[in-house]
Amino acid sequence: MHSQDALRTARSLPELFQQTVRRHRDRVALRRSDGGPVLTWGRYSERVERIAAGLARLGVRHGDAVALMLTNRPEFHLVDTAVLHLGATPFSVYNTSAAGQVGRLFANAGNRIVVTEKQYVPVIRAAGGALDHMVCVDDCVEGTLSLDDVEADGTGSFDFEAAWRAVGPGDLATLIYTSGTTGAPKGVELEHRALLASLRAGLALEHIAAGSRAGRLVSYLPDAHVANRYFGHYLAMATGASVTTVADPKTMAHVLPALRPTVFLGVPAFWYRLQGAVNGTLSDGSGLRSRLAAWAVSTGRAVTERHRDGRPVPAALAFRHAVAERVVLRRLRARIGLDRAVAAITGSAPINPDTVRLFLALGVQLCEGWAMSESAAGGSVNRPGEVRPGTVGRPMHDVEVRVAEDGELLLRGPTLMRGYRGDQAQTAEALDGEGWLRTGDVGNVDADGYVTILDRKKDLIINAYGKNMSPAGIENAVLAACPLLSSVVAIGDRRPYVTALATLDPAAARTFVQSRGLPGDGDIARLAGSPEIRAEVDACVERANAALSRVEQIKYLRILPTVWAPSSEELTPTSKLRRRRITEKYAGDIEELYRNASLPDG
Numbered sequence: 100m101h102s103q104d105a106l107r108t109a110r111s112l113p114e115l116f117q118q119t120v121r122r123h124r125d126r127v128a129l130r131r132s133d134g135g136p137v138l139t140w141g142r143y144s145e146r147v148e149r150i151a152a153g154l155a156r157l158g159v160r161h162g163d164a165v166a167l168m169l170t171n172r173p174e175f176h177l178v179d180t181a182v183l184h185l186g187a188t189p190f191s192v193y194n195t196s197a198a199g200q201v202g203r204l205f206a207n208a209g210n211r212i213v214v215t216e217k218q219y220v221p222v223i224r225a226a227g228g229a230l231d232h233m234v235c236v237d238d239c240v241e242g243t244l245s246l247d248d249v250e251a252d253g254t255g256s257f258d259f260e261a262a263w264r265a266v267g268p269g270d271l272a273t274l275i276y277t278s279g280t281t282g283a284p285k286g287v288e289l290e291h292r293a294l295l296a297s298l299r300a301g302l303a304l305e306h307i308a309a310g311s312r313a314g315r316l317v318s319y320l321p322d323a324h325v326a327n328r329y330f331g332h333y334l335a336m337a338t339g340a341s342v343t344t345v346a347d348p349k350t351m352a353h354v355l356p357a358l359r360p361t362v363f364l365g366v367p368a369f370w371y372r373l374q375g376a377v378n379g380t381l382s383d384g385s386g387l388r389s390r391l392a393a394w395a396v397s398t399g400r401a402v403t404e405r406h407r408d409g410r411p412v413p414a415a416l417a418f419r420h421a422v423a424e425r426v427v428l429r430r431l432r433a434r435i436g437l438d439r440a441v442a443a444i445t446g447s448a449p450i451n452p453d454t455v456r457l458f459l460a461l462g463v464q465l466c467e468g469w470a471m472s473e474s475a476a477g478g479s480v481n482r483p484g485e486v487r488p489g490t491v492g493r494p495m496h497d498v499e500v501r502v503a504e505d506g507e508l509l510l511r512g513p514t515l516m517r518g519y520r521g522d523q524a525q526t527a528e529a530l531d532g533e534g535w536l537r538t539g540d541v542g543n544v545d546a547d548g549y550v551t552i553l554d555r556k557k558d559l560i561i562n563a564y565g566k567n568m569s570p571a572g573i574e575n576a577v578l579a580a581c582p583l584l585s586s587v588v589a590i591g592d593r594r595p596y597v598t599a600l601a602t603l604d605p606a607a608a609r610t611f612v613q614s615r616g617l618p619g620d621g622d623i624a625r626l627a628g629s630p631e632i633r634a635e636v637d638a639c640v641e642r643a644n645a646a647l648s649r650v651e652q653i654k655y656l657r658i659l660p661t662v663w664a665p666s667s668e669e670l671t672p673t674s675k676l677r678r679r680r681i682t683e684k685y686a687g688d689i690e691e692l693y694r695n696a697s698l699p700d701g
Contacts, residue, residue, distance in 0.1 A: 111272075125139055154212070165187055166190060166191075166205060175332075176342065188273060190208060194219065195664070198222050206228065298337045300496040307362060311338035314340040321673070345358075362441065363442070373435055381396060392427055432461060443463050459486060464486060465486070466492065493550070507539065508550070509535040511534050541555070560589065573589040574587040574588065597654060598693065624660035628660065632658070
């Protein structure tokens with residue numbers, strides 16, 4: 100049975116999983132990037148059955164919630180899938196969460212069991228709550244059960260098949276806690292039917308279907324994020340692809356060449372890092388190799404621009420491109436680990452269009468997409484050969500997008516959530532009576548159906564002259580131009596001009612000073628005050644400003660002597676800016692940027 104046929108007939112994710120196991124029992128299903136046991140789909144299925152039976156003996160019943168607080172590792176897939184087979188609802192907790200945050204999630208979810216690792220046990224215990232059991236998948240901790248214990252208890256007379264066959268389309272498959280830049284996270288309730296519809300929509304796209312059939316996926320982003328759950332977990336259930344887990348996402352750029360995925364999702368920050376590495380190759384001295392690489396990329400740009408504009412490629416240019424592909428471009432793709440990527444996708448936040456153009460020139464069909472937790476990863480996406488940089492493509496199968504009178508994008512389709520857990524008021528605010536989801540994004544849809552995101556509805560900058568600007572567009576221009584920076588926040592609401600606060604990428608900053616033989620012990624505060632780093636950042640801002648309109652250009656930028664980490668006061672767990680908190684916390688720095696400012700011509 101083909102994966103699309105299985106998706107059409109499956110009533111639940113467990114049924115889909117079982118169909119895939121029957122088709123691909125001997126194919127590799129799960130492995131770790133750092134070695135360790137490799138699980139086939141058959142072995143995966145056997146362990147799922149034992150874990151499900153063991154959890155049932157611990158009291159997990161149809162409809163219960165079970166929390167998972169794990170790094171990216173095969174055990175996440177085993178436990179999540181086992182919980183699904185019980186008709187229960189697994190949900191993942193961001194590993195960076197503080198005890199108070201964990202406690203609030205548990206109170207909302209109502210789970211009595213959590214599956215975790217030794218390193219998170221103190222946080223979970225500090226969170227409090229009425230937990231019956233804590234299961235540790237690695238080292239045994241006093242007062243917890245081991246996963247081996249759970250599996251060993253799952254050898255009795257439990258009717259596994261009856262349990263998973265009882266799971267229906269309307270049962271809850273997961274809770275996704277939206278990180279939210281303000282307020283407490285909301286628990287997005289996603290039913291089995293919504294996730295199955297989202298998988299059908301994804302596999303209706305030839306590049307995702309072909310990449311999945313080729314069979315190599317990577318799980319490295321947080322499993323608490325719907326995008327990783329989709330591309331690194333559910334998609335494999337539908338296609339039989341293998342999943343490699345990467346426990347430390349910071350190593351992703353280093354391990355990617357060994358993994359060579361066929362479907363790969365990267366957040367913009369990841370693509371910016373790769374862009375910096377590629378640009379380093381292009382500008383590395385004046386030797387023959389760097390000149391040849393620059394020529395090849397320039398040739399790739401010329402070809403992709405003609406394809407984008409619908410113009411024919413002259414024979415001479417086609418020949419040069421064939422040479423560039425054979426001699427340089429395919430080797431560059433192999434060096435960064437994307438030579439076999441049939442589907443390369445960027446999402447979660449807007450990306451600079453010039454970054455997309457660079458990867459298109461390299462022969463990587465980087466397709467920007469747009470979706471939400473509330474839509475179970477169903478939304479819009481560009482297609483290879485039809486990529487329009489600056490847009491998030493066209494709606495997926497069965498997904499509708501339209502623009503409200505105030506410019507907000509509305510989304511409707513079978514992938515939408517049931518609602519926010521325990522919050523009818525917020526649910527009613529997000530979903531209207533006709534089934535449209537208010538996305539909170541401002542954008543437009545052109546005559547060809549391509550969707551463009553301009554900004555978040557509440558994040559627009561309106562300067563002192565009443566001109567509207569997208570802070571995300573300004574920030575992405577700077578990030579794309581400056582690999583030294585990790586975060587940038589544009590300031591300018593009700594102000595005469597735009598300024599910015601920025602933080603350094605510690606690894607990039609240390610590499611910068613070391614490569615130039617500069618003194619420094621790597622202390623981030625000293626690096627932020629380095630005249631050489633300041634000069635490099637200023638040059639990057641100048642390049643970024645050249646790509647912005649005059650009113651958007653950054654007049655002053657301050658490098659803060661700190662690092663913003665996910666789940667901090669400044670960033671959500673998915674590294675989105677908490678703008679309101681940043682402007683409050685750094686009010687003094689911001690005022691200094693505007694001190695004694697005169698109003699320029701608007």
